[in-house]
Amino acid sequence: MDTFQWGSQHSIPITLALPALGPLQVTPGVSFQARTYSQKLFRSYNLVRNRIDTVGIQKGLWTAEDMSFSLSLASAIFGTFQGFGRNSTLMGIRHVIRPTISISYKPDLAKSYYYSLRLPHDSADKSGALRTQRVSYFDGTTYGAFGEGTFGGMSFGLDNHLEIKVRSKTDTSAAGVKKITIIDGFGFNGSYNYLADSFKLSPITFYFRSTLFQNINITGGATLNPYQVDSFGFNIDKYAWAGKKFSLGRISQGNLAISTSFKSKPKDEKLAQQKSQNQQNQIPLTMEEQQAQLNYIRNNPGQFADFNIPWSLNLALAFQFTNAEKADYTGFATTVTSSVNWSGDFNLTEKWKIGLNGFYDLKMQKMQSLTASISRDLHCWQMSINVTPVGYTHFFNFTISPKSGILQDLRINRTKYFYNQ
Secondary structure, eight states: OTTOOOEEEEEEEEEOOOOOBTTBEEEEEEEEEEEEEEEEEEEEEETTTTEEEEEEEEEEEEEEEEEEEEEEEEOOEEEEEOOOOTTOSEEEEEEEEEEEEEEEEEOOOSGGGEEEEEOOGGGOOTTOOOOEEEEETTTTSSSOOOOOSOEEEEEEEEEEEEEEEEEOSSOOSGGGEEEEEEEEEEEEEEEEETTOSSOOBOOEEEEEEEEETTTEEEEEEEEEEOEEEOTTSOEEEEEGGGSSSOOOOEEEEEEEEEEEEEEOOOSOHHHHHHHHHHHHTSOOOOHHHHHHHHHHHHHOGGGGOOTTSSEEEEEEEEEEEEEEEOTTSSOEEEEEEEEEEEEEEEESSSSEEEEEEEEEETTTTEEEEEEEEEEEEETTEEEEEEEEEESSEEEEEEEEEESSGGGGGGOEEEEEEEEOO
16 A cells, blocks of 8 residues: 555546638637646755655645646648649649647646755756756656646647559559548657747657558658767757757657458448447547557457458567666666567357467567457457466456446456556
8 A cells, every 4th residue: 555556637628620711720728737646756866875765755635727728720731742744643742731820828827836956966067066856746646747837929830741643454443533531740859948948949859750661651750959068968058959059859759550451341331330430430539549549449349349350460660779878877878678568369159259469579579468368259249368478467367248338337247456566
């Protein structure tokens, strides 16, 4: 019970889509969030050992709030090029640019939950002056701390979409003309805080996503730090391009993921179309709800077995690097991770399905997680067994649940966790 943590989070986002003003879409909004915490973390500088120590953890009940107001402007610019010959299979190129600008204000409601923490003298600047860093009492909690500081400025972004239109060499009918997406989206996002005392420009985030051969998904991203840094890696309130050497900044983190999936044709096409239609008619989920649902599906794959698909296979390769502050606050270090994820299942018989999910760390050359599942079709009900024998958390789950989505809460469940120490 000494290490038990709990928390809650409430979010009330309100947006109003006004009628379009010519090419502009104007959207005002207000957002309020509240979080409940069960503990406070106290840290201090140890002069004798020259390090940051955890003084103690105080159990209790605290709440923190955050609010913001915004007014966003969005538009779309379309460009096409069709100057190809009659005999060319390429008929045209279409480019869509979506710029967005928003003006927002966020009061500093979290200031009282932050304090200045002296850092080890190993991180002192060239003049020998000791550094301090603002940290929160709620660091390391279930939902984390709200950001400190007042924001009054603008956020900006630019998204691009590129597609082509091609004609078939053999099919001269209308069905022979197809639109193919080359790049689903690429662009950048950032913000500028006019009310900040320093570091007004935020890091610039770049992203890229595309689909090759209609089956290979590629996503990537990078974060550009626009400031100069000292010998320890801490930011200096000078833009990277302000010195004698011109520079746009340095990449502080990046990621690249490639994924693909294969599956057999459904045994019953009408049933597959009906299931797809039911999913489209569902109420859209928030990002938090989507993540929670994905985590549940990942931990309980047997409950979501589709016997109408005889077999399926999903593969993903991920690479990521991050230049983050060290745990002892003495500087920055770059961490590189790479992994392979896979999941798949197949029908052993008409009523039995077996599945397997895995996560392999390429850098550590170690299997980090492995989950096996077996499902049984019981007509109106479905039985599933999920077992995780490899990983930090060993997991066993036995569930019998009705197939109807309305009656999902009637499930019979037995779950057991085991943790590696």
